[in-house]
Amino acid sequence: MKQRLAAIGTVETLPHRVAAFLSREIESGELNPGARLPTEQELSDKFGVSRNVVREAIAQLRADGMIEARQGIGAFVLAPEQRAAIRIDREALKDTHNMERLFELRCILEAESAALAAARRGQEHLDSIKAALDRMSGEERWEEGSIDADLLFHREIARATGNSYIHTFISFVCEQIRHSIHYARLTNPLHDLVEVNVGEHVRIYEALVAGDPAAAEAAMRAHIVGAADRVGVKLPLRGAK
Amino acid sequence: MKQRLAAIGTVETLPHRVAAFLSREIESGELNPGARLPTEQELSDKFGVSRNVVREAIAQLRADGMIEARQGIGAFVLAPEQRAAIRIDREALKDTHNMERLFELRCILEAESAALAAARRGQEHLDSIKAALDRMSGEERWEEGSIDADLLFHREIARATGNSYIHTFISFVCEQIRHSIHYARLTNPLHDLVEVNVGEHVRIYEALVAGDPAAAEAAMRAHIVGAADRVGVKLPLRGAK
DNA sequence: CGGATTAAGTTGTAGGATGATATGTATCAC
DNA sequence: GTGATACATATCATCCTACAACTTAATCCG
Numbered sequence: 001m002k003q004r005l006a007a008i009g010t011v012e013t014l015p016h017r018v019a020a021f022l023s024r025e026i027e028s029g030e031l032n033p034g035a036r037l038p039t040e041q042e043l044s045d046k047f048g049v050s051r052n053v054v055r056e057a058i059a060q061l062r063a064d065g066m067i068e069a070r071q072g073i074g075a076f077v078l079a080p081e082q083r084a085a086i087r088i089d090r091e092a093l094k095d096t097h098n099m100e101r102l103f104e105l106r107c108i109l110e111a112e113s114a115a116l117a118a119a120r121r122g123q124e125h126l127d128s129i130k131a132a133l134d135r136m137s138g139e140e141r142w143e144e145g146s147i148d149a150d151l152l153f154h155r156e157i158a159r160a161t162g163n164s165y166i167h168t169f170i171s172f173v174c175e176q177i178r179h180s181i182h183y184a185r186l187t188n189p190l191h192d193l194v195e196v197n198v199g200e201h202v203r204i205y206e207a208l209v210a211g212d213p214a215a216a217e218a219a220m221r222a223h224i225v226g227a228a229d230r231v232g233v234k235l236p237l238r239g240a241k
Numbered sequence: 242m243k244q245r246l247a248a249i250g251t252v253e254t255l256p257h258r259v260a261a262f263l264s265r266e267i268e269s270g271e272l273n274p275g276a277r278l279p280t281e282q283e284l285s286d287k288f289g290v291s292r293n294v295v296r297e298a299i300a301q302l303r304a305d306g307m308i309e310a311r312q313g314i315g316a317f318v319l320a321p322e323q324r325a326a327i328r329i330d331r332e333a334l335k336d337t338h339n340m341e342r343l344f345e346l347r348c349i350l351e352a353e354s355a356a357l358a359a360a361r362r363g364q365e366h367l368d369s370i371k372a373a374l375d376r377m378s379g380e381e382r383w384e385e386g387s388i389d390a391d392l393l394f395h396r397e398i399a400r401a402t403g404n405s406y407i408h409t410f411i412s413f414v415c416e417q418i419r420h421s422i423h424y425a426r427l428t429n430p431l432h433d434l435v436e437v438n439v440g441e442h443v444r445i446y447e448a449l450v451a452g453d454p455a456a457a458e459a460a461m462r463a464h465i466v467g468a469a470d471r472v473g474v475k476l477p478l479r480g481a482k
Numbered sequence: 483c484g485g486a487t488t489a490a491g492t493t494g495t496a497g498g499a500t501g502a503t504a505t506g507t508a509t510c511a512c
Numbered sequence: 513g514t515g516a517t518a519c520a521t522a523t524c525a526t527c528c529t530a531c532a533a534c535t536t537a538a539t540c541c542g
Binding site: 013015016019052055056057059060062063064080081082083084085086087088098101102104105108109112151155162163164165166168169171172175236 | 254256257260293296297298300301303304305321322323324325326327328329339342343345346349350353392396403404405406407409410412413416477
Binding site for chain 1: 493494495496497502503504505
């Protein structure tokens, strides 16, 4: 009867695992908004862990706006609109369908980011964008460092928009994608693809230098579509869902 | 010497308050990436709370990818790119500058959402969008319920894109904005503004019915700009940052 | 000097106790 | 009979103690 979290997977701390389990229950509809969670003691018994562990897990879910705990009553599931944070389930990204959709979101954000950056960038922005470009096209282009530089390039563009929210969102989305395709990129960097990738970045940079929002947007869009293609992801067209 | 969190504010649980304090230290640069946090015992002494409270706070920060804890060594601040969640500081939204930027991000997301929805929606989507529209233009238009319906209208459009990430992000951004301007809307709903607002929604809906992405995008953009204006927020133009 | 062992420091988990809050039920007063 | 009050119960919130597990540094021994 004591599962001791044997079926939950990962090697993380117990609170993290309990939180992940409960989170899945909520996201999957097993626990609907308004539903009351088992008491802390019951969860403690169920998972074969101390109540402290359960409380740490519940603290995490509370911080995310997934549940609310009321003293003397219990903990209740909140509606999705009450969320206090956005998270992306990396497990879900193993499904190509989901990866396509995340790339689509990334394309929306980055195309506009590039346009805004072209309109708003200063010389200091161009300098840092160029530095990242140089780094990703230099000696590191065959190593993991080039991925860092690649993402830095994108973050610097987002920073040039002068909108920290855009920067935060783009950074987050890029990192989630990066963690999901990390292995594939490292395994076999193809010579031609790397050069094409760099070429696309150069075109984005040139549009930024020219201060041409439309050109920057188009170049970035083409790049994201191309980048997705290179990892086997086809962006859905407007007509496809 | 025991602050007992007297200067931290809010009436929330102690772990939440400790987490908020540490989070601010990290975001403000007081604690840089790579920096080691005080030990759990030190934090416990500093804030005058039990170690359990500190651990719950740390569990929250770990879940957010803000810190990593290593057994036997301590807890360390991670780089912003390692974040596992996006959060928006509601306190920061009291600054009009930040609100402008968040509205700008919202405009980016929603304009594209409307375009995609126009291209991809089915009859069931139109039905639920219409239902939300009816609700916000009916008897509830002068009450808080109209805000719920308003946001539901936007979420249903995002749902029609068939991209759950778009839906999640839009829902989140809308709710953060909503919580920050909640009081202002309730205090004094102006007759003309409500009618204008509904009119804008009707135009968006009509573009969706017509399956016209460009018209939907334009109508949504105009609406978001207008909605921001109605709460005293001017969206930055492309040239402004 | 190098390897093994021990000690110290820190996080991770368990278990117990008490305080605080919310709700339901029983009792009392009018 | 109805409303107010008191009490009991359930549950979360916090505190405390103890030990396990891990990491690093110090010490010991060949």
